Every structure is written in structure tokens, then in C-alpha cells.
Amino acid sequence: MLKAIWSLVVPGLVGATLACGQAGLAQERTPDWSKVQIKVTKVSANIYMLEGQGGNIAASVGEDGIVIVDDQFAPLAEKIQAALKELKITDKPVRFVINTHYHGDHAGGNAPFSNAGSTLIAQDNVRRRLASGGTAGNGGSIKMETKPAEKAALPVITFGHDLTVHLNGEDIRALHFPAGHTDGDSIIFFPKNNVVHMGDDFVRYGFPFIDVASGGSVQGMIDAMEKATAQLPADVKVIPGHGALSNLDDVRAFTAMLKETSAAVQKALDEHKTLEQMKQAKILAPWSKWHGDFVNEDAFTETLYNSLTGHTGDFVKHN
Numbered sequence: 001m002l003k004a005i006w007s008l009v010v011p012g013l014v015g016a017t018l019a020c021g022q023a024g025l026a027q028e029r030t031p032d033w034s035k036v037q038i039k040v041t042k043v044s045a046n047i048y049m050l051e052g053q054g055g056n057i058a059a060s061v062g063e064d065g066i067v068i069v070d071d072q073f074a075p076l077a078e079k080i081q082a083a084l085k086e087l088k089i090t091d092k093p094v095r096f097v098i099n100t101h102y103h104g105d106h107a108g109g110n111a112p113f114s115n116a117g118s119t120l121i122a123q124d125n126v127r128r129r130l131a132s133g134g135t136a137g138n139g140g141s142i143k144m145e146t147k148p149a150e151k152a153a154l155p156v157i158t159f160g161h162d163l164t165v166h167l168n169g170e171d172i173r174a175l176h177f178p179a180g181h182t183d184g185d186s187i188i189f190f191p192k193n194n195v196v197h198m199g200d201d202f203v204r205y206g207f208p209f210i211d212v213a214s215g216g217s218v219q220g221m222i223d224a225m226e227k228a229t230a231q232l233p234a235d236v237k238v239i240p241g242h243g244a245l246s247n248l249d250d251v252r253a254f255t256a257m258l259k260e261t262s263a264a265v266q267k268a269l270d271e272h273k274t275l276e277q278m279k280q281a282k283i284l285a286p287w288s289k290w291h292g293d294f295v296n297e298d299a300f301t302e303t304l305y306n307s308l309t310g311h312t313g314d315f316v317k318h319n
């Protein structure tokens with residue numbers, strides 16, 4: 001279970017050293033790629049959701065070719081391409097890959113897709129962080145080192161605020177929401193199909209991992225969820241970064257939890273409580289149903305504490 005969770009949600013690329021203080025873990029984990037199967041779900045007229053290992057993939061499949069949002073891990077690229085071909089809608093290749101953010105469980109397949117002829121697209125900070133490598137984490141017990149990515153894995157088209165791909169009769173729009181899960185998150189809108197891929201700004205594994213070491217913050221995540229939901233139709237289909245296909249009620253419940261837990265930690269900060277005191281008082285106990293194997297109450301208390309006290313990276317001020 002723990003192994004599956006790590007390899008599912010841990011952004012620190014395969015082979016990276018993962019350290020999780022409260023669980024006393026510091027080890028390397030590599031999934032058995034040969035056992036991973038790619039499950040394809042039709043979401044809308046020509047949008048599909050692909051699940052394997054790592055973040056969910058959205059695919060626009062049509063007469064112009066294929067656009068995918070995120071690409072999981074490099075060893076799965078051939079399986080992902082085969083699953084898309086198996087739909088028997090087009091023989092055309094994956095023309096574009098859009099990364100929702102730089103973490104290895106979402107952008108790990110960049111190099112093989114690029115080598116197969118796909119054009120990689122991402123927000124400026126995604127390319128910057130892929131190129132540099134560095135430390136990801138919640139500023140506390142969750143910490144992961146990532147190595148600089150090879151050249152083939154770097155997006156060749158980047159954007160600051162937003163970008164639109166006009167393919168398969170749809171204006172597929174990537175919109176940057178700064179300082180949420182990381183500082184390079186994009187939410188991808190498929191307006192004609194009424195589908196949205198929210199990347200790791202919205203996940204279904206419980207308390208979210210917020211990468212404050214890579215410029216993420218809970219305030220930015222709340223902001224992203226509120227701004228995105230305000231411009232979406234009530235019946236939009238939501239592909240989360242991880243977990244099952246969702247709807248706006250699921251996003252609202254997640255956003256409410258973020259706001260309530262942030263308020264609880266802010267109240268404790270106002271009362272001059274230390275992080276240790278907050279953990280000992282179990283101030284997130286009322287939200288224990290959001291407890292996950294990856295981010296438990298203590299790890300999320302750390303995340304909120306670091307986020308609210310400004311232990312975040314550069315804040316890109318737009319949106």
C-alpha cells in the first residue's frame with residue numbers, strides 16, 4: 001500500500017531518495033513497470049482519461065492527432081502510446097504533450113515522447129525546475145531530491161500566463177495558476193468537451209502534497225481552485241491529478257477542507273503556538289477523514305504552517 005502510494009504520488013522521480021520523517025522512511029522505491037496496465041476511460045466526445053502509475057493523463061484524440069496532458073513515467077511511454085492506438089480513432093501520433101507541472105510522476109515520460117516526435121509544452125517554471133533539479137517537499141518531513149532532467153525531457157514551447165492549442169476542433173487552453181501545488185501549475189481546459197484537467201492542484205488521495213520547496217502554497221492552491229471553479233460549467237467533468245474522475249462538488253469539498261484547515265492553523269499561529277504544539281494538540285483531527293498514507297495530519301500541519309508563515313519559493317504575481 002505504502003509502496004503504491006509513494007510511486008503514485010511522490011514527485012521525486014524514480015530512483016530519487018525519498019525521506020519521510022514521521023514515518024521514519026528513507027529508501028528507494030522502483031515500481032515493477034512490467035505489471036502496470038494503462039486503463040483508458042472515455043470522459044467525453046473525444047477526451048479520454050488514462051490511468052497507469054503516477055498522475056492521470058488526459059488525451060484529446062481526433063482527426064488532427066493526439067494531445068496529451070501529462071505523461072507519467074518514462075518506462076510507461078510505449079504502453080501509453082499503445083493504449084492510445086488501441087482506441088483505433090487515429091493512426092496519427094501524439095503531437096503535443098502539455099505538462100501540468102514538473103513532478104516526475106507527471107512529466108517523467110517527457111523524454112521518450114519527445115524522442116518519438118511529440119512537442120513538449122509547459123509553463124516557464126516547469127522547464128526551469130526540470131532543467132535545474134533540486135529539492136521538492138513540504139518544508140518539513142516530506143523531502144525529495146530530483147536530478148536535472150536530460151535535454152530531451154525539457155519543454156520546447158513554454159509560456160508565462162496561458163497558451164492555447166487549436167487541435168481536434170477545440171481550443172485546448174492551459175492556464176497558469178501560480179504558487180499552488182508548485183509555482184508552475186497549469187490547469188488545462190477542454191471547453192468544447194466540457195472537461196478540465198486540474199493537475200495536482202486537485203487530488204483525491206486525501207490531504208494534498210503541497211510542494212512549498214518548489215514555490216507551492218496552500219493560499220495559491222485555494223486561489224486556483226476558486227478561480228478555476230468560478231469559470232467552469234456546473235456539469236464539467238474534472239480529471240484530478242490523482243484519483244477518480246470527479247465533479248465540481250468534489251472540488252468544492254476539497255477547497256473547503258483547505259480553507260478550514262488553513263484557518264485552524266492560522267488561529268494557532270495567532271495564538272503563538274509552535275508547530276510542535278500544533279501537532280501535539282492534533283489540531284487537524286476534525287478533518288481526519290482526509291488522512292492519507294502519503295500526507296497525514298502531522299505532515300499536513302507542517303505544510304500549512306510552512307505555507308502560512310511564508311516558507312515558500314518565489315511568488316509569481318499574476319492571475
Ligand SMILES: [Zn+2]
Nearest residue numbers: 011101103200
Ligand atoms: Zn505533483
